[in-house]
Amino acid sequence: xxxPSPSLPASPTSNTSAPPVPPxxxxxxxxxxxxxxxxxxxxxxxxxxAAIIALSRxxxxxxxxxxxxxxxxxxxxxHVKTSKCAxxxxxxxxxxxxxxxxxxxKEAEKFFGHGVTDILYAVGMAxxxxxxxxxxxxxxxxLQILTDSVEGAQAIVDHGRAHxxxxxxxxxIDTDGHRSGIKPDEDRLLDVGRVLHEGGMRLAGVLxxxxxxxxxxxxxxxxxxxEQERAGCVLAANRLRGAGLPCPVVSVGSTPTALTATxxxxxxxLRAGVYVFFDLVMCNVGVCGTDDIALSVLTTVIGHQADKxxxxxxxxxxxxxxxxxxxxxxxxxxxxxxxTMDGLPIAGYVLSAxxxxxxxxxxxxxxxxxxDKDIAMRFPTGTRLRILxxxxxxxxxxxxxxxxxxxxxxxxxxxxxxxx
Amino acid sequence: xxxPSPSLPASPTSNTSAPPVPPxxxxxxxxxxxxxxxxxxxxxxxxxxAAIIALSRxxxxxxxxxxxxxxxxxxxxxHVKTSKCAxxxxxxxxxxxxxxxxxxxKEAEKFFGHGVTDILYAVGMAxxxxxxxxxxxxxxxxLQILTDSVEGAQAIVDHGRAHxxxxxxxxxIDTDGHRSGIKPDEDRLLDVGRVLHEGGMRLAGVLxxxxxxxxxxxxxxxxxxxEQERAGCVLAANRLRGAGLPCPVVSVGSTPTALTATxxxxxxxLRAGVYVFFDLVMCNVGVCGTDDIALSVLTTVIGHQADKxxxxxxxxxxxxxxxxxxxxxxxxxxxxxxxTMDGLPIAGYVLSAxxxxxxxxxxxxxxxxxxDKDIAMRFPTGTRLRILxxxxxxxxxxxxxxxxxxxxxxxxxxxxxxxx
Numbered sequence: 133x134x135x136p137s138p139s140l141p142a143s144p145t146s147n148t149s150a151p152p153v154p155p156x157x158x159x160x161x162x163x164x165x166x167x168x169x170x171x172x173x174x175x176x177x178x179x180x181x182a183a184i185i186a187l188s189r190x191x192x193x194x195x196x197x198x199x200x201x202x203x204x205x206x207x208x209x210x211h212v213k214t215s216k217c218a219x220x221x222x223x224x225x226x227x228x229x230x231x232x233x234x235x236x237x238k239e240a241e242k243f244f245g246h247g248v249t250d251i252l253y254a255v256g257m258a259x260x261x262x263x264x265x266x267x268x269x270x271x272x273x274x275l276q277i278l279t280d281s282v283e284g285a286q287a288i289v290d291h292g293r294a295h296x297x298x299x300x301x302x303x304x305i306d307t308d309g310h311r312s313g314i315k316p317d318e319d320r321l322l323d324v325g326r327v328l329h330e331g332g333m334r335l336a337g338v339l340x341x342x343x344x345x346x347x348x349x350x351x352x353x354x355x356x357x358x359e360q361e362r363a364g365c366v367l368a369a370n371r372l373r374g375a376g377l378p379c380p381v382v383s384v385g386s387t388p389t390a391l392t393a394t395x396x397x398x399x400x401x402l403r404a405g406v407y408v409f410f411d412l413v414m415c416n417v418g419v420c421g422t423d424d425i426a427l428s429v430l431t432t433v434i435g436h437q438a439d440k441x442x443x444x445x446x447x448x449x450x451x452x453x454x455x456x457x458x459x460x461x462x463x464x465x466x467x468x469x470x471x472t473m474d475g476l477p478i479a480g481y482v483l484s485a486x487x488x489x490x491x492x493x494x495x496x497x498x499x500x501x502x503x504d505k506d507i508a509m510r511f512p513t514g515t516r517l518r519i520l521x522x523x524x525x526x527x528x529x530x531x532x533x534x535x536x537x538x539x540x541x542x543x544x545x546x547x548x549x550x551x552x
Numbered sequence: 553x554x555x556p557s558p559s560l561p562a563s564p565t566s567n568t569s570a571p572p573v574p575p576x577x578x579x580x581x582x583x584x585x586x587x588x589x590x591x592x593x594x595x596x597x598x599x600x601x602a603a604i605i606a607l608s609r610x611x612x613x614x615x616x617x618x619x620x621x622x623x624x625x626x627x628x629x630x631h632v633k634t635s636k637c638a639x640x641x642x643x644x645x646x647x648x649x650x651x652x653x654x655x656x657x658k659e660a661e662k663f664f665g666h667g668v669t670d671i672l673y674a675v676g677m678a679x680x681x682x683x684x685x686x687x688x689x690x691x692x693x694x695l696q697i698l699t700d701s702v703e704g705a706q707a708i709v710d711h712g713r714a715h716x717x718x719x720x721x722x723x724x725i726d727t728d729g730h731r732s733g734i735k736p737d738e739d740r741l742l743d744v745g746r747v748l749h750e751g752g753m754r755l756a757g758v759l760x761x762x763x764x765x766x767x768x769x770x771x772x773x774x775x776x777x778x779e780q781e782r783a784g785c786v787l788a789a790n791r792l793r794g795a796g797l798p799c800p801v802v803s804v805g806s807t808p809t810a811l812t813a814t815x816x817x818x819x820x821x822l823r824a825g826v827y828v829f830f831d832l833v834m835c836n837v838g839v840c841g842t843d844d845i846a847l848s849v850l851t852t853v854i855g856h857q858a859d860k861x862x863x864x865x866x867x868x869x870x871x872x873x874x875x876x877x878x879x880x881x882x883x884x885x886x887x888x889x890x891x892t893m894d895g896l897p898i899a900g901y902v903l904s905a906x907x908x909x910x911x912x913x914x915x916x917x918x919x920x921x922x923x924d925k926d927i928a929m930r931f932p933t934g935t936r937l938r939i940l941x942x943x944x945x946x947x948x949x950x951x952x953x954x955x956x957x958x959x960x961x962x963x964x965x966x967x968x969x970x971x972x
Contacts, residue, residue, distance in 0.1 A: 179681075181972060213908055235870075235909040255909050258854045258866060259934055261599075280855055283933055311910055312855050312864050343907060434678045435700055435732050444732050446678060450655075451972075454874035454946050487763060488633055488945060489655040489675050490731055513703055514679055525908060526874050529950070532971040550970055551952035552601060552871075 180432040181451035183531040189426035198227045204396045211405030216549040218246040244273045259287040280304040289331030305340040307364035316368040325377040337381025340365040345388035358389040366398035409524035416461035428518040441503035443493040443511040449486040453526035468519035600852045601871035603951040609846035618647045631825030636969040638666040664693045679707040700724040709751030725760040727784035736788040745797040757801025760785040765808035778809040786818035829944035836881035848938035861923035863913040863931040869906040873946035888939035
């Protein structure tokens, strides 16, 4: 086996002692993919492509967001759709998070199975899923659900009454026009609230997500949207209260707005997801640096087209996902930023193109930039690289498991949910 | 539960009798996701989003390609990276396919586990995977491997000699400049052949894949590339033979070129992958119609933004994948073509945008087209739709299983491999 490193800082010394496995954790020490081998894997021996979580970066990101929420006087409810991983969510809760946000009932089932009971399902409730939601609640999961229409509210009321059950329901508010929700000043907000409350359900509050923040990069524009998200959601809450309806929860957030807010007056709960790993899209938005990105894809150079300045690696779009979120941003990283084994960006090199299981590493730039004719010497066959992703939620989903990398170089395998 | 259909042909009558399960198959009848239910699922009751295979279309696609290969006098070796599904590959073999092509050793392992022994691993062999390849071969898998460099060939020779084993190796030929491979007229082609042959390995032949055919749509341009792919690979084979080296296999193909070829003189084997399902990218290339597309995503309408002409569905990019392959083609389908439950396109409606678990169905067109203010009446909450994907390989990968739909409306669950 050959794993020459590029002429950049050396990898951490391989550590073959068993990494600590927390009690009750589903983590297990990683073994190499070579059949029959019992050696513990390191970044040098793990089969590729593989999804690597840099634990120190993840812990830093978790602490940063939790400290912001605490300083702003609100609860923090992380969105676990980014990681879909019990160990990651456990780290978020240990840092102070209150409950979790999910995007599918499968996530609710899985995390409930890991002992999480305070779960917000933040996608509009489809009537055909009410049986499943009820079943979760009857098994002890304090699942909150969401609606943004009178017919949706009525379906919840009808189902609750038919089964003698009081659902806890939030009303989805649209504060930036990007997706679902009721605008804060629409008449039907009160109609929905009344249907739920008078129908005997628990009207738990209002929720919004200013997802259009992902499209911004100007600091003032993000600050403006952050205030728009807060003010719109608080207005909706106050309109419900003014109509004599309860509205204890006012829940807002997206990673960019959560990290930009300086006041969350009237808000009770903050939500964010991708901050736990960050990614290149978030770098372009301006809320992190590349050295905050905790998720990367470990890959191996498998060949070259030297006359074109290409090194071919075994991370194609199946590993990186098809997400090209940076294509429309100020800096386009192709399918990802190329890094050393230590996770340090190799300036000027990106995954410029991808087939299903082939990625092309080349010098980034315009067609007039010189081709790197020495790429085969710089990145010989067998070289291992780490690629920072455009979009952590999309890249993570391509892998059945993460490999959590401690600072001593040891790895643990953390499972990840897939599908619905 | 409410599943109104759009005002279009009715769904097939639900069939609740048990679908036939072939002996030895890993298929199982589908049950609904509602806990405690024992009813067999249909498209009306299956939880969404779900990946649906229309069996009659898939069988038609398989027969069409096999007939072409047979008529052209070559063996056909389907690329199973598209489906990663034992039942789909079994249908391809039953129709006459000889062996399979894989893009990862995990695929090789999985299909070998299902009894397939004739496997071509069509990604350049990374030296660190030689142990695994050897292990597969020693267990009885006739795995062929690939290289396109002297150093890669030497690594194979060294590994084979060190273990007293003769690997079967193809040399990758680059006939269209899109990825890996040696150009047919390069000197190093003979160097690579000699290293393998004189090193005691079995030089099995040459292989090429004109993947740039996916970027074409002009009939003549595809025909020209088809001939370029054939002629380049045959030239490479003849150069090896002229140098006294063996070259029994001449393997070419991609879905567009395989369906365009009128002569494959000098070729022994054809390969193609996505043809088994087809997709919107292939429609734009011009090698299928939308009524050939066998893979679709079943989704449910969960809400509306009626003033914008949006119906919100529960198939977001996590279900469709982030693949936007039609964006650069003559017709951009957004994240997919909206169809009825019967798989018939609803003219003018696409999945125009997507968040992780939310898709936006709207009228396709230019900004000057009128907004569909009646979308909530056309597609009420609970309506079920099927979305044809841009890229079947990418969309399939988002699901742990397919639901194979027979013409009587019955469904079977077919598992799908994920990861590496």
